Amino acid sequence: KQPPPSARNATLTPEERYVPLRREPKLFESLLRDEWLTSEARAVAAAAWEGYLHDAVVRESSGVYSFELFSKAFCETFLREVDNYDASGLPVRRPNSMNNYGLIVNEIGMRDAITQLQQEILWPVARLLFPLQSTRFDAHHSFIVRYKEDEDPGLDMHTDDSDVTFNVCLNSNFTGAGLTFCGDAGTSRHRKLAFRYRHEMGRVVVHLGTKRHGADDIESGERRNLIIWNHNHRWRASRTYRRLRERYATEAGEPDTECVSYTHDRDYGAFKPHTDRTREHANRPWCPPEQACYDTMGERLLEDEYSYYGGRPRRRSQGMCPAT
Ligand SMILES: O=C(O)CCC(=O)C(=O)O
Ligand SMILES: [Fe+2]
Structure with missing residues (x-):
């Protein structure tokens, strides 16, 4: 005996349930x-x-x-x-x-x-x-x-x-x-x-x-x-793919402001002001990794009180790149 249509429907995926509703x-x-x-x-x-x-x-x-x-x-x-x-x-x-x-x-x-x-x-x-x-x-x-x-x-x-x-x-x-x-x-x-x-x-x-x-x-x-x-x-x-993924070249100087990411970059706040929205997304920024810091990154991180590291506002003493 067939289950009632409503029960049958419940076992279907949304994709299957959409079939009869397709417009084109x-x-x-x-x-x-x-x-x-x-x-x-x-x-x-x-x-x-x-x-x-x-x-x-x-x-x-x-x-x-x-x-x-x-x-x-x-x-x-x-x-x-x-x-x-x-x-x-x-x-x-x-x-x-x-x-x-x-x-x-x-x-x-x-x-x-x-x-x-x-x-x-x-x-x-x-x-x-x-x-x-x-x-x-x-x-x-x-x-x-x-x-x-x-x-x-x-x-x-x-x-x-x-x-x-x-x-x-x-x-x-x-x-x-x-x-x-x-x-x-x-x-x-x-x-x-x-x-x-x-x-x-x-x-x-x-x-x-x-x-x-x-x-x-x-x-x-x-x-x-x-x-x-x-x-x-x-x-x-x-x-080749794995080698490319592991590669992280030292950055060629400071980033362009158009290219910084509030989600990924540790130094975002040094180049663009954070807002509530960007801060909410800044969860464990990691970029660039320590070995790839450009030469002034240490100072940039120190300048910016609000730059985040590990999801927490960093303290002034925590420079993840050595300040020169
Ligand atoms: O909006 C765009 O054109 C790009 C969207 C995009 O990069 C993405 O969704 O990964
Ligand atoms: Fe994309």
Whole structure:
């Protein structure tokens, strides 16, 4: 005998419960429909499969590339689906500790459609741009981020738990909310400003997970992006990967203010004033580690009474970098 529908429902995952509520079922089958992918994206992927980089891929800055991926129709359809899920009242888990308003699209039933996009379009391009990290892609964490002035206005400087990140903007009614790039984690210039990217609807920006970046505060409107963190487990198991992760070069002088992180950096307060919000996030800042301190860091830490170490306000005597 079948249990009553309500009991049956309780054993289903939110993803399964959402199936009959889908607004655009075609989205869950494939994202690669003619009307959704731009012709530029098709050309870029076709060239990449042939082994060369199409000139529609713009090199924005060292290690940062972009190209037109999705049509306006796709962006609108995708966001309507996300809104529809939100309105269903089904539970949402947030993509990471820094985003309070996003949603993990894998968990609403889009994992397979995004895997297809990853394998057919993203991977061949990534292999040309970042061959070491992209020998293959075997998993992804994909989610929506959302910024609004009175919600999460921006995103602190960070690196991604991703080998190669693809980040596509899905709307256009906003000002501000640029994406600021600094250097590569572990290198001497990881907190030096590299470049500010302006998001455009449908355009994807591609970078390594290790590249330090953060979203500038939004000035008006709302910005929503689909972020695809691509994983390559074989790369992560390699000696080169481990060696790179352990490396921490001495910083090339003081960090640029655009590149400091209130979540991770011990000297944040010496370069930008802390607020209640930033202090709340400053939990056990560790960066840069002791062996990587730039030459004036000891003094900088002493100057700043509020710089945090180990989650506690540090006392003046606790300089974690020797003051020269
Ligand atoms: O807002 C953006 O464009 C970047 C978001 C991001 O870096 C992230 O969610 O990891
Ligand atoms: Fe990120």
